[in-house]
Amino acid sequence: MANAAAVQESVQAPVSVSEADGIVQITLASPPANALSIAMMEALKGALDRARDDDAVRVIVLRSEGKVFCAGHDLKELTAHRADADRGRAFFEKTMLLCSGLMQTIVRHPKPVIAEVSGIATAAGCQLVASCDLAVASETARFATPGVNIGLFCSTPMVALSRNVSRKHAMEMLLTGEMVDAGRAHAFGLVNRVVPQDALNQTVMNFAQTIASKSPLTLKIGKEAFYAQAEMELSQAYDYTVRVMVENMLARDAEEGIGAFIEKRAPEWKGK
Known part of the structure; x- marks a missing residue:
């Protein structure tokens, strides 16, 4: 039975998708970190592409399971490839290009994308929030671009971040790597609204339903x-x-x- 459980866990989809009344909810379903591994990014890209091609879909909501919205890239996956002959260069390029493509898919998507942020969104996870058209955060949500703390400046997250908040606020996050609470993220312009956790999904769905009623x-x-x-x-x-x-x-x-x-x-x- 243990082997069967391990097999089931290994093939579990990194995202889950549900649809009702023209609104698709794509849920990052790989807690605790919901990291942007290759599998996660490919699954997200696939779900977004299917929503693009479905005429019944009007609005997309990105949400998550667990206490972390998205912790950014899967550092263990990246580190494992340092043993490659090229010290990981090819895999690092694949990861960053796939991530950049994912973010551009959101921006260029013909349908509005709303981030429902419960918990922590850091590095490329913060980039994911910034790439969405709208974002609603719970009062306990926190945001950071902490790459500078581990010797890896958040250069690609910077692209989305700097297109959402002022330069001074973007540089504060990028240079310090410190956590920004939901209230400051709202003041920065990173999120549209901050609501209690128990009102988060309903607030997002109200947004989505309003938008879905348009042409x-x-x-x-x-x-x-x-x-x-x-x-x-x-x-x-x-x-x-x-x-x-x-x-x-x-x-x-x-x-x-x-x-x-x-x-x-x-x-x-x-x-x-």
């Missing part, structure tokens, strides 16, 4: 435009968003939504 086409257009214009010079951003607005106005959902507003009725979205 899926409009959400896709808006999310893509938001991240694109953020990287542009001001006049270029306006030129780009003028084109986006014109194309959006020509969409059937915009015609339906404006018509429904004028006629004082609920719109019927077609996603076109």
